[in-house]
Amino acid sequence: MTAQQGKTADPGLSQEAPASGIEPTIRVQEDDFDLADETRAITAGRRDIGAVVTFTGLCRDENASLSAIELEHYPAMAQKELRRIAAQALMRWPLSALTVIHRFGRIVPGDNIVLVIAAARHRRAAFEAADFIMDFLKTSAPFWKKDHRIDGRPVGWVEARKQDEQDRQRWQTDQQDRQA
Amino acid sequence: MTVKLVYFAWVRERIGKNEEEIELPQDVETVRDLLAHLKTLGEDYEAALAHPNAIRVAINQEHADHGEMIGNAREIALFPPMTGG
Numbered sequence: 001m002t003a004q005q006g007k008t009a010d011p012g013l014s015q016e017a018p019a020s021g022i023e024p025t026i027r028v029q030e031d032d033f034d035l036a037d038e039t040r041a042i043t044a045g046r047r048d049i050g051a052v053v054t055f056t057g058l059c060r061d062e063n064a065s066l067s068a069i070e071l072e073h074y075p076a077m078a079q080k081e082l083r084r085i086a087a088q089a090l091m092r093w094p095l096s097a098l099t100v101i102h103r104f105g106r107i108v109p110g111d112n113i114v115l116v117i118a119a120a121r122h123r124r125a126a127f128e129a130a131d132f133i134m135d136f137l138k139t140s141a142p143f144w145k146k147d148h149r150i151d152g153r154p155v156g157w158v159e160a161r162k163q164d165e166q167d168r169q170r171w172q173t174d175q176q177d178r179q180a
Numbered sequence: 181m182t183v184k185l186v187y188f189a190w191v192r193e194r195i196g197k198n199e200e201e202i203e204l205p206q207d208v209e210t211v212r213d214l215l216a217h218l219k220t221l222g223e224d225y226e227a228a229l230a231h232p233n234a235i236r237v238a239i240n241q242e243h244a245d246h247g248e249m250i251g252n253a254r255e256i257a258l259f260p261p262m263t264g265g
Contacts, residue, residue, distance in 0.1 A: 077241035143264025144189035160261035
């Protein structure tokens, strides 16, 4: 019942070591990832996981105008911030395992950008934790997208969406968050 | 006090540097003071920081509000709102 202990622990202790005792897998990498491999790494040899929710974010081209995006990141902070977000999710939901992978560098439409895998005994915790992590990742993990276009239009930085900020705020009604 | 500044995305492009060490004047106490001070350093800085509210700041790799004290920060990062994921 370590996850239950995690939920009631002092939030001030959450920064580096999740009170749940679950050590999340957090990676910031240039290379692609494989959803099946990463899921297997979480579930292999375990009999206590009843739910696995995965979210994969892809590079999207809506108007056939994008040749690639350039994902810039702040190396010294990216891993740290993802770990902090993961720690908050582990405090809030009784998870069995958690993986967050974010790529950087040049990524073409259709390719993977980000992966979140949340595993738990029951589905609700896994669904909600994955959703929560993506909302916080979008607004506070130090990554920036730059569009490179096919048609010669100027290369430009993607603007932050107001909707992402609103999505994040959904979680703050009943939760202490340093992000507030 | 000397502090390392690091820049990302369009802040980096407009300032024209990835990072630099600068000597902070005594009266620069908060993040807001720092942004105001940097704007006086030249046209590039002025262009990058024309709208301070659009600038996000991290002190020693942790997000900081504009009202936060700089203290003995080793590294301060300036960047636009994040667009990962």
